[in-house]
Amino acid sequence: MKKYDYLIVGGGLFGAVFAHEMKKINKTCLVIDRRSHKGGNVYCENIEGINVHKYGAHIFHTNDKMIWDYVNQFVEFNRYTNSPLANYKGELYNLPFNMNTFYKLWGTITPSEAKEKIRSQCENLNITLPKNLEEQAISLVGTDIYEKLIKGYTEKQWGRDAKDLPAFIIKRLPVRFNFDNNYFNDKYQGIPIGGYNKLIDGLLEGIEIKLNVDYFEEKYELDALATNIVYTGKIDEFYQFRFGELEYRSLRFEHELLELDNFQGNAVVNYTEREVPYTRIIEHKHFEFGTQNRTLITKEYPDEWSLGKESYYPINDIKNTEIYKKYKILSETEENVIFGGRLAEYKYYDMHQVIASALTVTKKIQK
Ligand code: FAD
Ligand code: UDP
DSSP states (O other): SEEEEEEEOSHHHHHHHHHHHHHHOOOEEEESSSSSSSSSSOOEEETEEEEETTTTTTEEEOOOOHHHHHTTTTBOOOOOOOOOOOTTTTTTEESBBHHHHHHHOOOSSHHHHHHHHHHHHHTTSSSSSSSSSHHHHHHHHHHHHHHIIIHHHHHHHHSOOOGGGGOOOGGGGGSSSOOOSSSSSOSSEETTOOHHHHHHHHHHOOOOOEEEGGGSSSSSHHTTEEEEEOOOOOHHTTTTTTTOOEEEEEEEEEEEESSSSSSSSSEEEEEOOOTTSSSSEEEGGGGGOOOOSSSEEEEEEEEEOOTTTTOOEOOHHHHHHHHHHHHHHTTTTTTSSEEEEEETTTOOOOOHHHHHHHHHHHHHHHO
């Protein structure tokens, strides 16, 4: 008899949802994480009363009422709506691309004028089926917006030419012919009141968790503890990189506590020109409408990924997709290992998608 039904490698959202659902059906779980805290990338550190998103700004959004109700069981969400600004060489534009952006850029007043402007910028380019991010972006918003608000940001974020990136990345951003600055199209959106740690604490309540434990350093002993493994780390690492390393984009965060109450008047300001080395400045207090006397800002610098650095964004280009497929096929032969989450599935998942993915797996087990 093994001590646990499940050893869960990774205390991020996937691992926490999985553990919570198993507890409901009286399965025993041990969660381990190599970091010194639970929550994975949604972890926040409270500094001077401000919840600081330590691994990048996280805004919860979903169209799925079931997922929204699910997270609301654990924590109440505020009415925060993400409406970032783009700073291009000192000029400010509203995001996502909407009538406010078009007005600022071209002085267009009506949707027809804006559509005509975009059409005229695309007409001689012969883009029928966009093959890459550059073509996709230009066909959606024209060359002016591409040059000022997309190209520089994208190329520093990904460390690649926009022609070498998949088109789907830019389709994350809405293009609207109205004056709506909401970054997301989803019905439900907000920030957990009191921070994301409350969500994670709620999910992991009553579940055994060991921190600062790296699965690969004690694999033999850990595997012996449980009948099944749920693995939410990097899939290539699980297989000792036998088909090669999957590439990621990493990030570096610079946090500054400032002796002023309001630095930029908004939670997120993107810096879209290539020359500014960071992609965005986050002012965390605005996520929770904070009234503290001081403020904490974070500059987010894209970073070349190498082994040992945090793997933030999977690079879902053709080369890496081919490598991932090989790992995926191998993973399907495992009888007692479940692979889930952003790293194990090598997917550019948002939080609601990770939760949905974990619930799909647990529902099968619960049946
Ligand atoms: P993770 O949170 O990465 O958790 C995996 C855990 O496994 C980690 O804690 C890691 O330490 C642990 N682990 C890995 N290997 C081992 C090992 N060998 N041994 C022990 N432990 C191990 N989503 C949104 O919906 N809205 C947003 O605004 C948003 N913003 C984001 C901003 C940034 C900069 C990033 C990077 C992501 C953002 N996301 C956002 C996505 C969101 O972070 C993820 O969808 C979600 O947190 C992934 O959860 P996970 O459990 O799959 O992975
Ligand atoms: N993007 C851009 N300019 C911006 C914001 C985003 O060109 O001001 C592009 C960029 O390629 C980015 C992608 O849109 O990687 C997706 O942006 P999103 O805000 O969804 O990225 P995330 O929050 O996941 O970093």
